[in-house]
Amino acid sequence: MTDTVIALDGVWKIFGSNADAAMAAVRSRGLGKAEVLEEFKCVVGIADVSFEVKRGEIFCVMGLSGSGKSTMVRHLNRLIEPTAGAISVMGRDMLDLSQAQLREMRAMNIGMVFQHMALLPHRTVRDNVGFPLQVRGEPKSTRWEVSQRCLDRVNLTGFEDRFPRELSGGMQQRVGLARALASDPDVLLMDEPFSALDPLIRRQLQDQFMQLSAELNKTTAFITHDLDEAIRIGNRIAIMKDGRIVQIGTPEEIVTRPADSYVRDFVEGISKLKLVFAHSIMVPLADYRPTRPVNFEESPRAHHGTDLDQLIDIATSTENVIVITGDDGADIGVVDRATLLKGIQGGKA
Amino acid sequence: MKDTTTQPQQGQSDIAVFAGDSPFYYQREFQRIQGKTGFAGSWNTLAAIFGPLWGAARGVWGFFWVFLMLELFAFVQIGRGLWGELGAEQLTRYERLLDNIAKREAQAAELAAAGDAAGAAAKQKIADNLQAAADKAFEAATAANSTALTILGAGLLLLLVIKLAEGFYANIAYEAQYLRWRSGQKVQSGRSNRSLLFGAVALLGIWPLTLIRFTVAKPDEVLSALTGGLFGTRLPITEFPVGKEYFAVLSKKGDAGFDWLAANFGDVFDGVTAVIRWGLDGLEVVLIQTPWPVVMFVTVVLALRLAGSRVAIFTAAALAYLAFMGLWELAMITVALIGAGAFLCVVIGVPLGIWFGKSKRAYAIAEPVLDFMQTMPAFVYLIPIIAFFGTGKPPGVLATLVFAMPPVIRLTALGMRGVPEATKEAAIAFGCSRRQLLFNVELPLALPSIMTGINQTILMSLSMVVIASLIGAEGLGALILEALQYAAKGQGLLGGIAILLCAMVIDRIAQGAYRRRAGDG
Numbered sequence: 001m002t003d004t005v006i007a008l009d010g011v012w013k014i015f016g017s018n019a020d021a022a023m024a025a026v027r028s029r030g031l032g033k034a035e036v037l038e039e040f041k042c043v044v045g046i047a048d049v050s051f052e053v054k055r056g057e058i059f060c061v062m063g064l065s066g067s068g069k070s071t072m073v074r075h076l077n078r079l080i081e082p083t084a085g086a087i088s089v090m091g092r093d094m095l096d097l098s099q100a101q102l103r104e105m106r107a108m109n110i111g112m113v114f115q116h117m118a119l120l121p122h123r124t125v126r127d128n129v130g131f132p133l134q135v136r137g138e139p140k141s142t143r144w145e146v147s148q149r150c151l152d153r154v155n156l157t158g159f160e161d162r163f164p165r166e167l168s169g170g171m172q173q174r175v176g177l178a179r180a181l182a183s184d185p186d187v188l189l190m191d192e193p194f195s196a197l198d199p200l201i202r203r204q205l206q207d208q209f210m211q212l213s214a215e216l217n218k219t220t221a222f223i224t225h226d227l228d229e230a231i232r233i234g235n236r237i238a239i240m241k242d243g244r245i246v247q248i249g250t251p252e253e254i255v256t257r258p259a260d261s262y263v264r265d266f267v268e269g270i271s272k273l274k275l276v277f278a279h280s281i282m283v284p285l286a287d288y289r290p291t292r293p294v295n296f297e298e299s300p301r302a303h304h305g306t307d308l309d310q311l312i313d314i315a316t317s318t319e320n321v322i323v324i325t326g327d328d329g330a331d332i333g334v335v336d337r338a339t340l341l342k343g344i345q346g347g348k349a
Numbered sequence: 350m351k352d353t354t355t356q357p358q359q360g361q362s363d364i365a366v367f368a369g370d371s372p373f374y375y376q377r378e379f380q381r382i383q384g385k386t387g388f389a390g391s392w393n394t395l396a397a398i399f400g401p402l403w404g405a406a407r408g409v410w411g412f413f414w415v416f417l418m419l420e421l422f423a424f425v426q427i428g429r430g431l432w433g434e435l436g437a438e439q440l441t442r443y444e445r446l447l448d449n450i451a452k453r454e455a456q457a458a459e460l461a462a463a464g465d466a467a468g469a470a471a472k473q474k475i476a477d478n479l480q481a482a483a484d485k486a487f488e489a490a491t492a493a494n495s496t497a498l499t500i501l502g503a504g505l506l507l508l509l510v511i512k513l514a515e516g517f518y519a520n521i522a523y524e525a526q527y528l529r530w531r532s533g534q535k536v537q538s539g540r541s542n543r544s545l546l547f548g549a550v551a552l553l554g555i556w557p558l559t560l561i562r563f564t565v566a567k568p569d570e571v572l573s574a575l576t577g578g579l580f581g582t583r584l585p586i587t588e589f590p591v592g593k594e595y596f597a598v599l600s601k602k603g604d605a606g607f608d609w610l611a612a613n614f615g616d617v618f619d620g621v622t623a624v625i626r627w628g629l630d631g632l633e634v635v636l637i638q639t640p641w642p643v644v645m646f647v648t649v650v651l652a653l654r655l656a657g658s659r660v661a662i663f664t665a666a667a668l669a670y671l672a673f674m675g676l677w678e679l680a681m682i683t684v685a686l687i688g689a690g691a692f693l694c695v696v697i698g699v700p701l702g703i704w705f706g707k708s709k710r711a712y713a714i715a716e717p718v719l720d721f722m723q724t725m726p727a728f729v730y731l732i733p734i735i736a737f738f739g740t741g742k743p744p745g746v747l748a749t750l751v752f753a754m755p756p757v758i759r760l761t762a763l764g765m766r767g768v769p770e771a772t773k774e775a776a777i778a779f780g781c782s783r784r785q786l787l788f789n790v791e792l793p794l795a796l797p798s799i800m801t802g803i804n805q806t807i808l809m810s811l812s813m814v815v816i817a818s819l820i821g822a823e824g825l826g827a828l829i830l831e832a833l834q835y836a837a838k839g840q841g842l843l844g845g846i847a848i849l850l851c852a853m854v855i856d857r858i859a860q861g862a863y864r865r866r867a868g869d870g
Contacts, residue, residue, distance in 0.1 A: 107780025
């Protein structure tokens with residue numbers, strides 16, 4: 001478990017002056033969100049949230065507005081104090097930290113990117129990126145050097161001396177990203193970073209972010225209301241509704257096995273071609289009963305991790321069935337046209 | 350199709366619920382009003398007859414009060430026409446004059462009997478003059494009495510017009526109330542006896558007293574006779590039955606309080622005065638004892654560097670005006686006074702503003718105090734300031750403070766509250782301490798607002814210069830005060846222009862400096 005970087009255990013947040021009493025009532029009587037609001041005039045922000053994020057993982061939290069996802073992510077650097085539960089980041093109990101330790105942790109280990117960029121309008125791009133280092137008390141030379149490096153990374157070389165208002169939305173958010181990277185944190189918190197951007201720019205930034213994340217090996221909690229984005233970016237996805245996590249899983253698990261009707265509604269419009277893989281639709285070699293003679297020798301071979309999109313490419317270039325191979329290269333199953341079409345239609349065999 | 354048929358019915362039944370009594374009448378009339386864009390000509394006979402009382406019963410209080418007053422006005426005219434003793438004043442004068450004439454004539458007869466023909470003639474002459482005056486008074490009295498009919502006619506006509514207005518306006522007002530009722534605001538629907546009772550009581554309280562006051566020549570006596578001495582004698586209606594007794598007690602208490610403070614905290618006040626005097630003296634030494642070419646040169650260069658060539662040219666022209674009018678020294682004294690005042694305002698006001706910007710509760714408490722400081726006439730706090738701090742320049746500075754500090758406090762608080770929460774949150778997320786947040790994020794973002802506040806403070810200090818001169822602060826203000834005392838129009842104008850120029854130079858340089866820094870960077 002040494003590579004668990006973020007761990008939440010039974011975290012609750014109830015807003016309102018009567019939060020503690022409401023919490024006790026929730027514990028003892030199991031009140032729901034509406035009842036808490038009625039009885040205590042308190043709003044349940046997040047309810048009993050638990051999950052773990054491993055080192056280098058991009059963990060997406062998906063939910064509609066009001067589902068508590070932004071509240072949740074603010075618990076990770078204690079911008080919001082939880083009402084109950086345990087939060088640990090990099091093996092340290094966040095709730096145990098003194099104010100000074102907390103500030104140090106924020107300045108050194110946890111970077112954050114915001115939906116509305118929240119850049120300082122009176123500072124140049126360079127000084128915005130260097131801000132986390134300034135907070136830490138680094139001298140100007142270090143600050144400038146680091147911010148130059150970070151700006152290079154997000155392809156903003158040459159814009160160092162501009163002011164944020166002179167930049168487009170996409171560029172401003174790249175400055176935000178560079179700022180989050182400046183203190184070289186282990187953990188990145190991304191609060192709907194690309195939601196306010198237009199679709200084309202959003203895609204570019206998603207690609208850039210994934211590339212950076214892979215290069216720098218950051219552990220990321222990524223908040224989004226866009227399931228497409230979550231599937232594109234996330235290694236794992238948590239789906240939140242009314243402050244609770246409804247389902248946690250890999251994109252494939254979410255798409256192929258939605259936990260309830262709420263998730264199913266979300267998943268409905270998602271293209272499954274890149275999320276469903278050969279091993280989940282293939283017919284095992286032993287069970288395969290061909291309707292007509294098949295020449296396995298001339299059949300194309302495909303790894304069991306090939307997605308439907310690629311399988312279609314292969315299938316259109318041959319008359320034969322596709323033989324699926326295991327990790328060791330041995331033949332383990334078969335995908336013929338009927339199986340493939342069914343897979344595209346239903347997402348599973 | 351279905352909607353168009355059900356929708357009006359829905360509204361119709363709503364109108365019936367709202368109206369309570371006579372639902373069909375109101376359904377019809379409201380429909381007429383809603384179907385027309387201009388004047389619908391919807392007539393309400395009950396409203397025309399009962400006037401304000403209809404409004405009270407239906408809870409249309411705007412209608413009630415407006416027509417209560419209008420009808421009262423018409424009734425007063427009618428009352429004056431019917432019973433008013435219009436010539437009463439002239440008539441009493443006529444009687445007094447007759448009395449006088451009789452006396453003079455008796456004196457004249459006495460003198461004539463004593464053989465003093467000249468004296469008798471003089472007295473007779475006076476009596477004749479008085480007779481002429483008495484005739485005039487009598488004429489005026491009869492003339493006044495004859496206008497009674499005109500007033501009565503005008504009153505009746507007015508009443509008719511008001512009744513027509515009531516009849517035609519009632520349903521319009523009631524329909525507006527219906528719309529408010531529909532949108533869920535708390536307004537009365539239907540007819541209410543409690544409202545009617547309240548309306549009737551208000552009417553009975555207001556109308557008779559007012560009518561008596563305006564129609565009868567001696568209202569208090571008439572009322573006294575009518576109510577057995579309760580109103581009129583014990584409770585006069587023509588003036589409030591309280592003299593200055595409460596006022597005198599409280600103002601004496603106030604005097605004692607201020608005296609006590611002055612006696613017991615004299616040292617504190619002296620200390621404050623000394624500090625301000627020390628600062629002022631320093632500033633005056635710099636501005637006055639430094640050779641004038643140096644001060645002028647430095648000021649113009651400052652304007653050039655900070656605010657550009659146009660402001661520099663303006664500054665040079667303004668300084669030249671001051672110098673050639675021989676107002677240089679006075680102007681420098683004034684600038685020192687304002688400078689000290691504005692400096693203190695900023696030093697005290699900005700931290701207070703930051704505090705009020707952060708704490709809602711502190712601001713809620715401070716707000717009325719700030720209002721008080723800004724709206725209270727300067728003369729009111731000049732009196733205690735003299736009591737505590739004496740006269741001269743330091744109290745002048747303090748008086749300026751009271752008036753000129755609120756804008757910088759308010760605008761600093763406003764600026765602090767205008768800093769976006771998201772920006773503050775981001776700074777905290779990167780590990781800012783409260784101090785770092787204040788100096789790196791909040792103050793820079795609030796700076797435009799703070800600068801506006803400082804600017805306002807400087808300009809308001811200048812407007813206090815004349816008032817400060819009332820308690821002995823020298824400078825251009827004293828020049829204008831003197832002009833006022835001797836009605837020296839030219840002197841006043843020249844002094845006023847000098848103050849204006851001082852203000853503009855300071856303001857332009859400060860603004861220019863800020864704009865340059867905040868501008869293109």
